[in-house]
Amino acid sequence: MLTPTQTKAPSAILTPRDWEAHPSYVYPGYKSTVKRGPQKPLVPLKASLGELQQPVYGHDSIGEFDHDLTRNARKNGEPLGERMILTGQVLDERRRPVANTLVELWQANASGRYVHKVDQHDAPLDPNFLGAGRCLTDSEGRYRFLTIKPGAYPWGNHPNAWRPQHIHLSLFGQSFASRLVTQMYFPGDPLLQYDPMITGTPERYRNRLIADFSLDITEEGYALGYQFDIVLRGADETPFENR
Amino acid sequence: MTLMSAQEADFGQTPSQTVGPYFAYGLTATQYGYDFNQPFDAVVALDNAAGERIRLEGRVIDGDGNPIGDALVEISQADGEGNYPQTPAEARDIGFRAFGRTGTGTDSQNRFVFHTVKPGAETPGEAPHINVIVLMRGLLLHAFTRVYFSDEAEANAKDAVLASVPAERRHTLVAERVEQGGAVSYRFDIRMQGADETVFFDV
Numbered sequence: 001m002l003t004p005t006q007t008k009a010p011s012a013i014l015t016p017r018d019w020e021a022h023p024s025y026v027y028p029g030y031k032s033t034v035k036r037g038p039q040k041p042l043v044p045l046k047a048s049l050g051e052l053q054q055p056v057y058g059h060d061s062i063g064e065f066d067h068d069l070t071r072n073a074r075k076n077g078e079p080l081g082e083r084m085i086l087t088g089q090v091l092d093e094r095r096r097p098v099a100n101t102l103v104e105l106w107q108a109n110a111s112g113r114y115v116h117k118v119d120q121h122d123a124p125l126d127p128n129f130l131g132a133g134r135c136l137t138d139s140e141g142r143y144r145f146l147t148i149k150p151g152a153y154p155w156g157n158h159p160n161a162w163r164p165q166h167i168h169l170s171l172f173g174q175s176f177a178s179r180l181v182t183q184m185y186f187p188g189d190p191l192l193q194y195d196p197m198i199t200g201t202p203e204r205y206r207n208r209l210i211a212d213f214s215l216d217i218t219e220e221g222y223a224l225g226y227q228f229d230i231v232l233r234g235a236d237e238t239p240f241e242n243r
Numbered sequence: 244m245t246l247m248s249a250q251e252a253d254f255g256q257t258p259s260q261t262v263g264p265y266f267a268y269g270l271t272a273t274q275y276g277y278d279f280n281q282p283f284d285a286v287v288a289l290d291n292a293a294g295e296r297i298r299l300e301g302r303v304i305d306g307d308g309n310p311i312g313d314a315l316v317e318i319s320q321a322d323g324e325g326n327y328p329q330t331p332a333e334a335r336d337i338g339f340r341a342f343g344r345t346g347t348g349t350d351s352q353n354r355f356v357f358h359t360v361k362p363g364a365e366t367p368g369e370a371p372h373i374n375v376i377v378l379m380r381g382l383l384l385h386a387f388t389r390v391y392f393s394d395e396a397e398a399n400a401k402d403a404v405l406a407s408v409p410a411e412r413r414h415t416l417v418a419e420r421v422e423q424g425g426a427v428s429y430r431f432d433i434r435m436q437g438a439d440e441t442v443f444f445d446v
Contacts, residue, residue, distance in 0.1 A: 016254040017445065023383040030261075032381025035306035036435050042445035043408050045387075049327075050363045050374045051446050052320055055342035058331030061282035073278070093256065102282065106269025115277065116265035118313075132269040132279050168263060170270060176319045176342075176374055177446045181385060183260040200383055201258045208257050230257045 002130045014047055014094050014177055015236045017166055021205040029196035031157055046129045051177035068132050069105075069147035073130035080126050081148035083223035086184070086211070090171060092234025097141025103230075104134045104170040105145055112151030129158055146223065164198065166242025173232035174197035184228045185210045253435045259384040264313050266378075271315065274347045285345040287318065287359035289338030294323015294360030298428040299390065299418065301376060302354050303347055306436035310353040310391045312381040317344045317355055318390075318431075320372075325363035345417075361392065370395055370402035377433055386443040390431050408442050 015210055025037030045051075065072040070079055086105075090098040108114050109131055111123035127146060138145045152162045166183045173180065185192060187210055198206055207232070217225025262270075272279035288294065303314040303415055319342050321327055327341045328334035334341070339360070348354045362371045373390040391399050407415055418429035433441045 002347060021256050021258045023258065023260075025383060027383060028300065030381065030383070033383060036311070036379060036381035037383065038386055038440060038443045039436050040440050042443050045404055045407070045444040045446050047446055048369065050319060050321065050372070053327045053341060055319065055339060056328050056331055056334045057274075057282045063280070104269060106266060115268050130268060130279055132272060132276070132277075134282065156438065168266065169271065170262070172367060176376070177375055177387070179385060180259060181262045181378060182257050196427040197260060205255070205258050207253045208255065209260070229257060233256060
């Protein structure tokens with residue numbers, strides 16, 4: 001039975017959100033932010049019991065192949081594209097591993113097409129690839145996915161706009177308040193400099209969104225390896241129990 | 244000696260990015276009809292959960308006043324006795340998961356609708372409330388807010404978090420109780436911008 005580690009100490013207060021590292025809510029280069037990002041100042045709130053709870057999920061939430069996107073949606077063969085291993089550690093700011101936490105992932109297929117009904121890009125769908133997966137981190141905070149490198153795709157934000165290749169990731173960490181949704185990008189992608197989603201992040205923190213290629217993670221004759229560590233807010237004053 | 248990686252050279256919190264328009268099959272696959280399960284859904288409390296059964300429903304509204312059809316709402320709350328289950332087994336026993344997730348794209352009015360119980364107070368002096376996270380295309384960092392209840396005026400008046408909110412904005416955090424045919428709903432619209440912009444918290 002998988003039993004997620006729970007926060008038992010309401011007095012445990014998280015490290016503050018690093019507002020410098022996050023994009024601001026309204027970033028006109030990314031048009032959709034203009035009518036959607038909050039405009040009034042946030043009201044400070046010291047995390048209380050509710051914000052320190054972690055969602056409860058069980059082994060029934062995660063299927064045998066959910067970490068392997070090359071297998072979890074197969075209909076009649078292998079998905080097309082470049083197989084890749086995506087792995088890394090989920091850590092807090094003191095480099096403590098965040099064990100047994102849920103990592104959810106979604107992405108376009110190798111030709112840059114999402115399965116999503118409103119994706120109008122005319123690149124082909126892949127009958128053997130859904131592009132969604134999930135896993136739990138191990139005792140050292142490590143996660144590992146086997147997937148297909150996503151393609152770039154056009155979008156309507158600005159003239160000749162193409163999104164760089166990227167993978168979406170969703171994590172909870174130790175509590176509701178440490179929730180993070182982010183995107184992982186690939187090193188050397190020429191589109192990075194033109195993409196307002198990544199350039200909305202202050203320049204000196206953008207490297208935190210770019211994975212490292214790794215020949216050590218790469219598997220001989222099979223899949224390329226990328227490492228992407230993810231750093232969440234952790235407990236500040238009182239250590240969380242069971243850690 | 245190996246070269247320090249780009250990531251390692253700049254260790255710290257990973258920046259947030261938008262959930263984008265295409266999260267549905269990753270996070271809410273069953274709700275949207277994709278062939279993949281989802282770990283969380285809109286049912287937070289089963290019939291045996293402690294507390295008064297309620298629906299929490301509302302819309303997420305953009306700066307032009309339009310309801311947003313590609314938003315994702317997550318809630319976390321205590322049960323009717325102020326408790327959170329700590330394990331999947333306990334959640335099963337008490338019929339209460341404490342956490343819900345739903346997208347606004349499968350309802351004709353772009354509503355989110357949670358099936359839950361009215362929470363009890365978590366600690367003495369705190370008014371009952373539900374913690375909310377809003378995510379969507381165009382939101383670069385998810386937004387935190389809270390739902391308080393219109394029939395808890397006395398407890399709300401004593402709540403320290405509500406007291407920290409400017410008085411003229413507190414109403415944006417209070418859901419309206421609606422009783423219809425024996426069913427209880429609380430209506431809570433989340434306004435991203437404008438004169439009645441919902442209060443969002445720096446948690």
